[in-house]
Amino acid sequence: MLIKKRTGIEIPSSEITPRHIYLSRRKFMKGAAALAGSSLLAACASPNEELATAVPPSDTGAATTAPLPTTAPSANTDELGDALNSFEEVVNYNNYYEFTTDKEDVAKLAANYPTSPWKVEVGGLVSKPQTFDIEDLRAFELEERIYRLRCVEAWSMVIPWMGFPLAKLLNAVEPTADAKYVRFETVLDKENMPGQKSPWFQWPYVEGLRLDEAMNDLTLMATGLYGEDLLPQSGAPIRLVVPWKYGFKSIKSIVKIDLVDTMPTSLWMDSAPNEYGFYANVNPEVDHPRWSQATERRIGEFGRRETLMFNGYGEQVASLYEGMDLRANY
Ligand SMILES: Nc1nc2c(c(=O)[nH]1)N[C@H]1C(S)=C(S)[C@@H](COP(=O)(O)O)O[C@H]1N2
Ligand SMILES: [Mo]
Numbered sequence: 001m002l003i004k005k006r007t008g009i010e011i012p013s014s015e016i017t018p019r020h021i022y023l024s025r026r027k028f029m030k031g032a033a034a035l036a037g038s039s040l041l042a043a044c045a046s047p048n049e050e051l052a053t054a055v056p057p058s059d060t061g062a063a064t065t066a067p068l069p070t071t072a073p074s075a076n077t078d079e080l081g082d083a084l085n086s087f088e089e090v091v092n093y094n095n096y097y098e099f100t101t102d103k104e105d106v107a108k109l110a111a112n113y114p115t116s117p118w119k120v121e122v123g124g125l126v127s128k129p130q131t132f133d134i135e136d137l138r139a140f141e142l143e144e145r146i147y148r149l150r151c152v153e154a155w156s157m158v159i160p161w162m163g164f165p166l167a168k169l170l171n172a173v174e175p176t177a178d179a180k181y182v183r184f185e186t187v188l189d190k191e192n193m194p195g196q197k198s199p200w201f202q203w204p205y206v207e208g209l210r211l212d213e214a215m216n217d218l219t220l221m222a223t224g225l226y227g228e229d230l231l232p233q234s235g236a237p238i239r240l241v242v243p244w245k246y247g248f249k250s251i252k253s254i255v256k257i258d259l260v261d262t263m264p265t266s267l268w269m270d271s272a273p274n275e276y277g278f279y280a281n282v283n284p285e286v287d288h289p290r291w292s293q294a295t296e297r298r299i300g301e302f303g304r305r306e307t308l309m310f311n312g313y314g315e316q317v318a319s320l321y322e323g324m325d326l327r328a329n330y
Contacts, residue, residue, distance in 0.1 A: 001206045073160035073226060078146045079313060082179050083299070085157040089299050093153065094233045096252060097201065097326030098186065098193035110232035113192055115253070118237050119252045124183070124258030127174035134237045138223055140164040145220050147243035149250070150311045158295045161241055162224030165232040167215045168220065170259070180257035182214040183207075184240060189253045208278065210320075218243055218316050221254075244313040246280045275278065277330040281321070282311035286330050 023311035077083055094106040099113075120137065123129035142162045150156045170182070190196045195261035196203045213219065220241040223230060230236035235252025242249045248268055275289050284294045284307040295304040310317050321329075 078158050082158050087223045098195045107233040113232040115236040122173045122257045125176045125179035126259050152246035154296045157299050161222040163220040163222035166219045166221050175259045178261050180261050182209050183260050183264035184251045185256040187253050205267045207266045244310040244317045249280050279329050
């Protein structure tokens with residue numbers, strides 16, 4: 001196993017943290033960027049330590065530990081021991097229908113998409129509606145979250161995101177007692193997003209979550225990955241990441257968030273209601289009408305692996321669906 005970093009530093013498999021060590025510190029690590037080069041690093045025996053020693057010391061001889069590249073995530077695997085996908089994989093194989101339906105062309109077509117200035121309007125059933133400048137949102141304390149992303153098309157990746165729990169943002173605007181769902185909207189910009197001229201979809205892209213799903217600690221507003229701000233193809237400057245649901249719920253380039261009292265209709269529910277439901281929880285036992293969801297292809301691997309219920313996050317989220325028929329509520 002070889003992890004390629006943008007810096008060109010490669011970590012031989014012999015140096016990858018043994019699974020039992022990683023599992024003992026599986027709680028999410030906060031502020032990975034701030035961690036780089038700090039004393040905390042040594043205290044938690046992060047694999048970054050090994051990375052640090054692999055960097056040649058500076059000529060002065062003064063520094064015993066060279067600065068870490070900001071691109072280094074705090075671990076090379078997720079909590080299940082699955083290797084991270086490389087930065088190159090993550091930013092060159094994307095779904096982003098605003099640009100094209102061809103996953104390998106998104107990066108090129110989105111490269112010059114203007115993501116600054118950017119504002120996110122948060123309103124609806126809240127006591128304190130507020131429009132946030134992207135810089136205000138980047139000022140939320142960022143955490144690193146290594147999550148599996150499982151696309152409904154049955155491919156998957158492991159991605160080290162940077163972001164903050166959506167709950168923090170929602171708490172800031174104070175949802176009222178009537179708020180039951182959260183509705184998200186992607187930017188509408190036909191000039192710069194050629195895919196939005198396609199008549200097959202109702203633009204802009206819309207997604208939704210139940211309020212308790214939105215408040216779950218796993219639900220992330222991501223502004224970066226691999227320690228860098230998001231690139232356009234990944235949904236810059238801010239996107240949602242809901243790791244126990246199929247990837248299409250993780251809506252990109254968000255400009256509007258509304259608290260509402262009725263279940264929002266997503267772009268996918270609108271365009272193919274017989275194929276896509278509101279919940280879209282990863283479930284190996286409920287097939288897509290046109291293909292099985294029992295297995296998946298991890299990008300970069302040969303062969304297929306079994307898909308896990310709730311994408312492996314059942315411990316954190318299964319209780320949200322207690323008593324619900326997950327076949328009827330797909
Ligand atoms: N606005 C918008 N968000 C979107 C999409 C899209 O086409 N437009 N595609 C979704 C799908 S199907 C997936 S699998 C993920 C892919 O995220 P990635 O390209 O960062 O891997 O983004 C989701 N978010
Ligand atoms: Mo997807």
